[in-house]
Amino acid sequence: MDSLCPECSRLRSWASRGTYGRRQGHCRRCGYPQPVARDGTCRACLLAVRFGQDEQWMWAEVRREYLPSGRPRQLAFSLGWLKLPDARPIRNHDQPMVVQKIPPWVRALSPRPVRDDPRVCPPQMPGQLALFPTPRRTFAKYDGGRIHDRDIPDLPLVVAELRKIAKVRGVKEAWFRTTWHMARLALAAREPGERQVRPELVPQLPMMHPTVGEALELAGLLAPKRARLVAAEELVHGSCEHCLTWANDRLTVCIDCRQWSYLHPGTGNCDRCHRLLPLARGLCRFCTLVIADELPVLTEGAAAVADDFAAYIRQRGWRIAQLGGSIRTLRILLAHLGIDAPIAEVDVKAVAALSSNHQGARVANYLRRRGLLAPEPQVDPNLARARTAADRLPKAYGDAVHAWIDVLTGQGSKPSLPRTPETVDRYVRDVAPVLQSWHHDGLDDPREITKEHIEQVLKPLRGTRARGAHVGLRSMFRALKRERLVFRDPARTVALVVARHLPVALPSDRLQGLLGKVPDVRSRLIIALVAIHALLPIEVARLLVEDLDRAHGKLRVRRPGRLDHVVYLDELTMALATAWIAERFERWPDGTNRHLIVSRQTAIDDLHPTISTEVTNKPFQRIGIPAGKLRQDRILDEARHTADPVGLMRVFGLSNASATKYVAAAHPDKRPDPIQA
Structure with a gap:
């Protein structure tokens, strides 16, 4: 049994x-x-x-x-x-x-709390006279939701009228909930003993006050206009003076037209409406939008693509009301170019650059999925900056730098391992000022450069600038000698004496409560990977989802040109990684980016780009400590507990020289005495 x-x-x-x-x-x-x-x-x-x-x-x-x-x-x-x-x-x-x-x-064990904030329109005693007149109220956007559970008389009457208005306009439930909160706020702000809402109270609502006023009037709850009780400057304005659209706020010029005037400060008479306004290409913002909307009729196939794009937006969990710029950009492209041939990506970017009301990133992703995009050649921004810097140099030096870049990227006459684009850009930026100075001194050919010229240039430089120029010149002349563009390498025997500063630990008071200073999980995970496991910010940006092995608590760090490094995660970092993966899937369930750390822009990009340096640097700006300082402090703390450089190499993936440097900084008493040696 x-x-x-x-x-x-x-x-x-x-x-x-x-x-x-x-x-x-x-x-x-x-x-x-x-x-x-x-x-x-x-x-x-x-x-x-x-x-x-x-x-x-x-x-x-x-x-x-x-x-x-x-x-x-x-x-x-x-x-x-x-x-x-x-x-x-x-x-x-x-x-x-x-x-x-x-x-x-x-x-069921945690019921929803009652939402009735007594600070929002507190109930008053009917029949009492106010000592002072009611001042102009200042409502917030969510004040109506904060009194959601308050019993407000006559609210069902206004809600019934709002439903009728919503049915006529064909709006969605979100619009109805917003106006419902505003109507609740207007009724709650009535004076004691009054059933109707005063007309001067409606414009004080934070939003949707024209619609709420209409519903109150239909329900018979809007009081008739009385003699002016407030100053003229307190009265609200209706539509924007520039674009003539209903702004639904108290501004005489809407926010979009204000931004337009900042971008186009020059004013003049518009070629179309002849009004004196800020112009761009002879047109005001209103006429620019009107002309942009005057499009040819879409073909049957193009209309089907436009409808499919709307379905694509809903499938991704976006709201169509927020993506009007993307829809406008696609309709312009479909109306003028059609779908018989793929649309060039440069055309998408050109339309998106018309104004802030046109966006092209999501349009390009959608067209790429449908096979309707002719992509432009992908150029690394670092390599593009290096090539641009070479073009600005005199011709002889510019040709030499271009040949040097070819060698660094593995495209020389002989095969070689390519350097990272960031390294190429840094080398060119360090060497370009030196080449310009030689050109001003009358040295117009790299073959004229001697060892004395290089030593003379390096002599006044100090610190990082001297080190960067020395390494860059040695790399450049080595590449030119290899490509047989110079007869000899003048930088081969040039030595540079640079004082190497040992790492310094951070004060303990600056390290307390670091994770509590950032509000989101992604920032905490980035800080933990740098401060606990000593990863570089560029290594954090390159991490892939498949690199995280949650079953064994390991993280694979990819290092181009070197062996991969395996990090064994602690409990805190593992919990942050788990929370971030859950949050990422909840925010972007349809995201296709393979990288572990993504942003709002990169999560939905089908090209799988890495996050920008702004995303990785922002958490450290909030805590007030650079990422390099945190990484240095973590390695130095580990070096204090062990004097073995091999241990640092295994834990943090350091080179032999770096590990020895940290051990020497942590144990100065164990460094050899140069006098005795």
């Missing part, structure tokens, strides 16, 4: 088939060897949590936190006439990209 109850026997049979969990293991909660579910807990512990006997564990599961095992174990009786509830895991550890779903019985 089996000693297990039917439910536990069924659990054991599921575990043996591998469909419910592992075959046999120690429960993550109680620590006993039992058949466990997908989250690593046995059925008895799941029942204990289900019956509310361990709320701390339950909330830790909801927040995806980890608690130590060894918690009290609850035994359950098996009664034939009493059926126990389902013992299902709260979270699934085998699928980290799945959005966390909280069971209903967990939600």
Whole structure:
């Protein structure tokens, strides 16, 4: 006879088939060897949590936190006439990209709080006279939602009129909820004893006040206009004076037209409407938008592509109201170019550059997916800057630098390992001022340069500038000698004596509470990878999702031109990585970028670009410590605990020279005395 109850026997049979969990293991909660579910807990512990006997564990599961095992174990009786509830895991550890779903019985333990903020339009005693007149109110956008549960008389009448208006206009539920909150705010702001809303109160709403006023008037709750009670400057304005559109705010010129005037400060008479306004190409913003909307009729195929683009937007979880610039750009391209041939990517960028109301990034991604985009050749920005710097040099030096760049990128006459584009750009930037100075001194050919010329240029330089110029000149002349563009290498025997500064540790008070200074999970993960595991910001940007091995707690760091480095993650970094993966999937469930760290722009880009340096530098700007200082402090702290350079090389993937430098800085007493040597 089996000693297990039917439910536990069924659990054991599921575990043996591998469909419910592992075959046999120690429960993550109680620590006993039992058949466990997908989250690593046995059925008895799941029942204990289900019956509310361990709320701390339950909330830790909801927040995806980890608690130590060894918690009290609850035994359950098996009664034939009493059926126990389902013992299902709260979270699934085998699928980290799945959005966390909280069971209903967990939600029932934390009911939604009542939303009735007494600071928003506090109820007043009817019949009392105010000592002072009511001043102009200042409402916030979300004040209506903060009194959502307040019992406000006559609100159903206004809501009924708002539904009629929404049906006539064909707007969505979001528009209705916004106007509903504004109507609730207007009714709550009524004076004591008054049923109708004063007309001067409606324009004080933060938004949608024309629509709310219309609904109040239809419901008979808008008081008639009285004699002017406020100054003329307090009255609101209707539409924008420039583009004539209803701005729905208190500005005489809308925000878009203000931005237009900043970008186009010159004013004049418009060629189309003859008004004196800021112009671009002889047209004001209003006429520019009108002409841009005067498009040829779309063909049947082009109209189908436009409709499919709208469906593509909804599938990605975006709102069409926010992507009007992308839709406008696509319609212009389809109307003028059609779909019989692929649309050039340069044309998409040209239309997107017309104004701030045209956007082309999502249009290019969509056309690329449909096979309707003729992409332009991809050029690395660092290499483009290096080539541009070479073009600005005198012809003899410019040709030499172009040949040098070919060698650095592996395109010389002989095969060689290419350098990174960042290295190429840095080399050219360090060498270009030296070449310009030689040209001003009358040296117009690289073959005229001697060792004395190089030493004379390096003599006044100090620190990083001297080191960069020395390394760049040695690399350039070595490449020119290899390509047989110079007879000899004048920089071969040039030596540079540079004082090497040893790493210095940061004060302990600057390192306290670093993660608490940044609000989002992505920034905390970036700081943890640099401050704990000493990764470079460029290495963090190159990490791929497949490089994170959550099962073994490892992270693979790709280093072009070198062996990959394996980092063993600690519990804090692992928890941050798990939280970031969950947040990333929740924000961009359709994102295709393979990189681990993505931004709003790169997550949906089908070209899978890395994040910009602005994204990686922003967390360190918030905490006030550069990334290099944090990385240096972490390696130096590890070097204090060990005097073995090989250990630093294994933990952080350092070179022999770098590891020796950090050990010497951490243990100055163990450095050899140059006098005794």
